[in-house]
Structures are given as structure tokens and as C-alpha cells.
Amino acid sequence: MPFAVLSDRTILTVSGPDAEHFLQNILTLDLDKLGQGEAKPGALLSPQGKILFDFLISRDGGDGFRLECRKDIAADFLRRLTLYRLRAKVELSVEDQAVVAVSWGSDSDASQTDSTWAADARFGKGTVRRLYGAELPPSLPPPHKREGNEGTAAWHAFRIAHGIAESGSDYALGDAFPHDVLLDQTGGVGFQKGCYVGQEVVSRMQHRGTARRRVLIASGESALPAPNTEIVAGGKALGALGSVTGRHGLAIVRIDRVKDALDAGQPITAGNVAIDLAIPDWATFTFPQQAGAEDV
Structure with missing residues (x-):
């Protein structure tokens, strides 16, 4: 099972009774079509339609959401969401210690019973899964076996082969529709x-x-x-x-x-x-x- 720990990614959480309504009114994707156990791409735009922040979003419990984004933009993303919060009953935070990992390939569904995994909807069904948690599950190889061909370089090669662009690597935020x-x-x-x-x-x-x-x-x-x-x-x-x-x-x-x-x-x-x-x-x-x- 090829996998990589994405140390440049982190999690921003949005929770509370108004969380879905709050996000639905400002983000590009339709949360009504976001199922449990899947991670979908989305963006927060400027009024001119340019991408200010990109992310993958998944559901986290009854009324919560995880927004996986670049670690270097997380604080700015949090501040921008806070500006839109107004009186909405939501709680916003960045999980500084969160682990973000990814597995891919024909056997990437081997850990589907682990509820911390979410299917990456940008790829074919079951092809790519994201891991969100405080630590890696025991189903992954031990730390001393996590180097070599199955790392971030292999992951980015896989992403490139499938035509999946991400900010920072492929385009600058504020410069793309x-x-x-x-x-x-x-x-x-x-x-x-x-x-x-x-x-x-x-x-x-x-x-x-x-x-x-x-x-x-x-x-x-x-x-x-x-x-x-x-x-x-x-x-x-x-x-x-x-x-x-x-x-x-x-x-x-x-x-x-x-x-x-x-x-x-x-x-x-x-x-x-x-x-x-x-x-x-x-x-x-x-x-x-x-x-x-x-x-x-």
C-alpha cells in the first residue's frame, strides 16, 4: 500500500450547529453532496472569483467538518473564515498536531474499516484515501520503514500523472479561477x-x-x-x-x-x-x- 505522510498539510476544523450553513454560504462546493467518508476539493474565493484558499473538506462527526489545507496558509485561512463568521454558532480552530497522510493505488482501500480515512473524490473511487488524526494508525508500516520509494515524491508523481493541481505547487493563490x-x-x-x-x-x-x-x-x-x-x-x-x-x-x-x-x-x-x-x-x-x- 503506497502511502506518504504530508508534513506540509494540516487540518482546520469547523464545528457547531451552524457549521454546514455557514460553510455552504461561502465555499464553492455543494455540501449537500458531501457524504460521510469522502473528502472533496473546494475553495474560498475573492469577490472577483479568484481562489484565495484551496482545501479538501470532509465531515467530522455530526455537525463538524475538517478542512485539509497547506500548513503555511492555515492561519490566514482561519482569520478569513473568522471574518465571515459574524453571529453564526460555529467554532473554528487549527489542529497544529494533526497528522495528514495519504495512500493510493489499487489496494488503497485496505484500511476502509478505519474511520479516520476519507476517500479523495478527485480520483477514481477507492483509488486514494486521506488519513486525518492525532497519530498514524497501527495498520501503517512502522516509522523505520516509511522512507524510500513510497513517500511524498511518489505521491506527487501519482498526483501529476492524474492531472490534479494544488496551490503552491501548480499555481499561486489569488491568481487562478x-x-x-x-x-x-x-x-x-x-x-x-x-x-x-x-x-x-x-x-x-x-x-x-x-x-x-x-x-x-x-x-x-x-x-x-x-x-x-x-x-x-x-x-x-x-x-x-x-x-x-x-x-x-x-x-x-x-x-x-x-x-x-x-x-x-x-x-x-x-x-x-x-x-x-x-x-x-x-x-x-x-x-x-x-x-x-x-x-x-
């Missing part, structure tokens, strides 16, 4: 729910079909250059690399410009490396038939 990073594809945006912060912009992008920046999987003829390297074709910038592992990586690019380059037979490069760009096989969007539409 939910569509840019495929939250509309992974269940991270509820298009049938009521209003939430930034909802008007996101809804307009969805209904007008104006989303042009998308996460694609990049494959190089040789090892890819460093993250943030510009991707170009025919002298025109398409976007930039995000996470990279060897010859493979993620890229947020203008898919209309990618299609123009493909139609013209122009090589696409990152640095001096020729690359191919592909839509993740689970995604439902396609390259546009007509290029040139601009983002919101």
Missing part, C-alpha cells in the same frame, strides 16, 4: 447551489463557456525544466509549468492557443525541451473549436 485548476471538473464547484463568495464570476464563466486556462498534463522528450518555466509555441506564450517530476509535469495553459499550435504543427516547448500537452483522461472539457475567446 476555479475553472483554471479544474475544480469545476473534480466536484469542487456547486453550480446548482445558492450564492457564495465569487459565485457570479464563476457561474458566468461556466454558462458562457469562456474558461480558456486549464490544467494539462505535460510530457517532455527529456527531463522537464523547473516549475514556472514558460511554455511557448510559435513565439507566443501558452502558460507555464507547475509541478514537475522527471519527464512529466502539470501545466496551466491557454487551451485555445495550444489548439492553434497543434493545428499549425508548431512545436511546443518549455525551456529547450519539446513537450506534448494532454487533457487528463477523466476530464470532460475539450480543446475549443474556435480560438480567441478571452477569459472573464
